[in-house]
Amino acid sequence: MTTAAVARRPRNQLLPALGMIAPAALGFLVFYLYPTLRGAYLSLTEYNVLGSPVFVGLQNYVDMAKDDVFWNAVRVTFLYVVLNIGFQTVLAVGLAVLMHRLTKSVLIRGSLLLPYLIANVVVALLWFWMLDFNIGIVNAVIDAIGLPKVAFFGDEAWTVATIAGVNTWRHLGYTALLVFAGLQMIPASVYEAAAVDGAGEWRTFWRITLPLLRPVLVLVLVITVTGAFQVFDTVAVTTAGGPGNASRVLQLYIYEQAFARGHFGYASAMSVVLFLVLAGAAFAQMRLLRAGESDLS
Amino acid sequence: MKRKMLAGAVALASLSLTACAGGSGGAEAEGQIDYWLWDSNQQPAYQQCADAFHEANPDLTVKITQRGWDDYWSALTTAFSSGTGPDVFTDHVSKYPEFVANGQLLALDDHIADVDLDQYSAGLADLWVAQDGKRYGLPKDWDTVAIFYNQKMVEDAGLSEEDMQDLDWNPEDGGTYEETIARLTVDANGVRGDEPGFDKDDVAVYGLGIPGAGYENGQTEWSMYTATTGWTHTDKNPWGTHYNYDDPRFQDTIAWWYSLIEKGYAPPLETTIGASVNDNFGAGKSAINISGDWMLSTYFGYDGVDVGLAPTPTGPNGQRASMFNGLADSVWAGTDNPEGAAKWVAFLGSTDCQDLVGAAGVVFPAITSSAEIATEAFAEKGIDVSPFTTHVEDGTTFLFPVTDHASDVHAIMTPAMDEVLGGKADVSSLTEANEQVNALFDGS
Structure with a gap:
């Protein structure tokens, strides 16, 4: 390639390049950047959507610091994320390893993804019915084998765990599929070498699979943790935050403040805080787990 | 959240569309x-x-x-x-x-x-x-609201339709209304709520089904009781500026209502989160529900359940009451x-x-x-x-409380009532919730 050709390239390709990214950039500007900036501005106002925003400075953030329901929502949300991500990640890695090491059947691998193909709300309502205290099939079975029935959604001690469990059930196959894709990137020669050296399945998993899977696992964690923090629909169509405030997660509280109570400024302020928390969590995960490096090289 | 954000995006899009069209109404x-x-x-x-x-x-x-x-x-x-x-x-x-x-x-x-x-x-x-x-x-x-009851269960309990039409209630012992609810409650061994040996922890049919804790207005939950004690939601209606959830008449009534759960005559609050109160009635899990006329077609639509209707019980003031x-x-x-x-x-x-x-x-x-x-x-x-219709003919209706800040009142009272009915807090905790509610009206 000559120097002249290199020098000429930008002039020729800048316009087409801009044209290519224009559709995506337009979408980004209209649907992400502008709403985000406007949301940040609204968080400094009192705004009920029907009137005009009134600038109030940091008042919404001061109110938030004193709002017990907000802090409770933060606690509930963190509890949900820990339970959901804990169950989901462990089970997904286990499932992915089974898919990788045990079966080559596309049918079995595909069927694991089935729950993910059902809409969130449908999954939530389905489990809401099946886990109902009085007329749900799960409690009918529990009752039949002589154990005390459980108010899965109604009992404060159970409700967050139940919601976390329902969402784990739905997202497990999808998460396992992502992990499985990561497993396939690990060269077979490493496993052959391990087998030659006499390593068993257990040892192979801890010494080879998990370390080499780390970059993919970090990506999966960033995606699923961010998704878990945004839990809304499952709660909205089942407990609606109850009993009391036991399942009032942050997103539900934000929605309620904005759309049910007309406090769009306050809701925007909470969204800004959630945004910062999520950005921080993603950044910490990337850093702590060294996502940019692979142990393969 | 996705659905709502999409709606927001669509709204945004249509906003710019109408703006282009010059606001002529699209x-x-x-x-x-x-x-x-x-x-x-x-x-x-x-x-x-x-x-x-x-x-x-x-x-x-x-x-x-x-x-x-x-x-x-x-x-x-x-x-x-x-x-x-x-x-x-x-x-x-x-x-x-x-x-x-x-x-x-x-x-x-x-x-x-x-x-x-x-x-x-x-x-x-x-x-x-x-x-x-x-x-x-x-x-x-x-x-207005009325009692929906399961005719078969009333018959099995040895009660007549006439008994159901003329119930009385008070916040101390619940009157013949509570006696009827106790009678209609049956545990897993077939023992009734008013009989010795009744097991309140293993109830098959609750005398009274409840939809929940009743939010701020209690339309089908508790308002037909509280109104007969002379209590009102607000200082005046419409356009009251002071709520009365700290009133002893209100709190005593809620305490009585909660006692039905403690006695096993009504389902614990945590078990009401799930299938609707009417579906539980349709499945034979409760004998009496209180609901509004807008639910008539639903209740009478359940297969194999003969539904009877009765007016709400008379209270301490000698009259019935229904929110209107x-x-x-x-x-x-x-x-x-x-x-x-x-x-x-x-x-x-x-x-x-x-x-x-x-x-x-x-x-x-x-x-x-x-x-x-x-x-x-x-x-x-x-x-x-x-x-x-009897409530309208006899003038025993009272109007739905109309005030400013209704959605904030709802958001404060919903968890507060849940705590009380869930047995997590005493009725006196409603005094604090009331202060929060009334603070909304300060300076407005």
Whole structure:
């Protein structure tokens, strides 16, 4: 390639390049950047959507610091994320390893993804019915084998765990599929070498699979943790935050403040805080787990 | 959240579209009046009204949009703010004060002059006059509450239908009302709630099914008890500025109500989160429910359950009580055709439409003579609705509390009532919730 050709390239390709990214950039500007900036501005106002925003400075953030329901929502949300991500990640890695090491059947691998193909709300309502205290099939079975029935959604001690469990059930196959894709990137020669050296399945998993899977696992964690923090629909169509405030997660509280109570400024302020928390969590995960490096090289 | 964000994006898009169109109202056809309602049971009757209206006014066509209650209000708010709201919509007394405060409703006084307000059931028309003295809705229907009971279970308990029609209640021992509920409660071994050896931890059929803790108004949960003690939600109604959840009469009643759960006569609150109270009734898990007339077709629709109706019990003041709520049709301030919209509202509020709605037998129209047609329509279906109408005839109704800050009051009282009914807090904790509620009215 000559120097002249290199020098000429930008002039020729800048316009087409801009044209290519224009559709995506337009979408980004209209649907992400502008709403985000406007949301940040609204968080400094009192705004009920029907009137005009009134600038109030940091008042919404001061109110938030004193709002017990907000802090409770933060606690509930963190509890949900820990339970959901804990169950989901462990089970997904286990499932992915089974898919990788045990079966080559596309049918079995595909069927694991089935729950993910059902809409969130449908999954939530389905489990809401099946886990109902009085007329749900799960409690009918529990009752039949002589154990005390459980108010899965109604009992404060159970409700967050139940919601976390329902969402784990739905997202497990999808998460396992992502992990499985990561497993396939690990060269077979490493496993052959391990087998030659006499390593068993257990040892192979801890010494080879998990370390080499780390970059993919970090990506999966960033995606699923961010998704878990945004839990809304499952709660909205089942407990609606109850009993009391036991399942009032942050997103539900934000929605309620904005759309049910007309406090769009306050809701925007909470969204800004959630945004910062999520950005921080993603950044910490990337850093702590060294996502940019692979142990393969 | 996705669904809501999408709705927001669509609203944003349509906002810019209308902006491009110069605010002329977008693609709406000439002479079309958009009308929203939330109850799908009522849509066919109102379609009949719309057809009749079009016949009388060939230049105007009504397009009805139905949205479920859960989405209705947020969709309405979004549509208002994006300039695409319906010309006319079904309105609720707990919602319209905030719309008026934000200038979203058209005062009807200048547009509807010759309506006889005396044709409506007493009090309904007054609910829709805001604090500025202007009218923002014409009454379309009303509702009261009554006891729904399982006839077979009442018979098995050795009780007669006459017993059910004449129950009394008080907050100390619950009167014959609690005795009946105890009698109707049966544990897994077949022992009744008023018999020795009753196991309150293993109940097969609860005497009284409860839908939940009743939020701020307790319409079908506790308001029919509290009102007979002389207690009222607010200092005055409509437009009260002080709530009374700290009153001993209220707290004693709630304490009694909670005692039913402790005694095993009503389901623990945590078990009511799930299938609806009416579905549990339909599945034979409770013998008595209290509900509103809008649920009649649901209750009488359960296969294999013979449903009886009875009026709510008499209380300490010697009378029965029922909350009386009325919906109305309001006009959005941003309508592109105020005259046509007002014409449609006047038609909805006239016998021309309300007789049709009454004949459908799904709800009681606001006009007294149309409500009689509804009573006959229910009778033809074999349902004697006198337990609902008796409140209107005897004047034992009280109006749904109308105040500012209704959605904030709701958000504060919902978890507070849950805590008490869930046994997590004493009724005295409602005093603190009351302070929070009343703080909303300071300085407004």
